[in-house]
Every structure is written in structure tokens, then in C-alpha cells.
Amino acid sequence: MNFLQPKGATYDVRKLPPERKQSAVLSMFDGLKPGQTFVVVLDFDPDKLRRQFGAFFAGEHIWVCLRPGPPEWLIEIGRPRPAQ
DSSP, rough: OOOOOOOOEEOOTTTTTTHHHHHHHHHHHHHOOTTTTTEEEEETTHHHHHHHHHSSSSTSEEEEEEEOSSSEEEEEEEEOOOHO
16 A cells, blocks of 8 residues: 555543443544555454444544454554556
8 A cells, every 4th residue: 555654643531431432543544645544553353443434434444453452452444546
């Protein structure tokens, strides 16, 4: 995949209430421009969240597990640049 400068941010959602964690990650993704990425720190198995990204953003996102859990997962999420 083709990326510009990454967003350079790491978001730790572990201290958010459980019902807000997944929506917070989706909101962070909404704020990305093509070519940007962010890293999120999770304290829950991200499989359901990964499936949501696949359903909502098929072909419009990248998902890279940088550190598999438990107890915590580091996931890099981004928007690919359009092909030229």
C-alpha cells in the first residue's frame, strides 16, 4: 500500500468506557486523510472491530497488528492513498 506521512499518533482507548472504545476507533479513522495511519492500543480482542472495518470500509483501509495480545493489542489502521 502507498502511504504519505503517517498521522503519527498513538491512541490508547483502554481507559474509555467499554461501550465507547469501538466507536472511538471508528471516529479516529473517519478523521484520516488518504495516506495517513494511526496506532491504537486496545485491551480487548480486536476481532469484532476488524470485521466491522472489513464490512464498512472494504478496500478503503489497512489493518496491521503490531502487537498481538492479550493483555493488550497494538493495531495500525490507515487509509491507503489512491492509486495513480
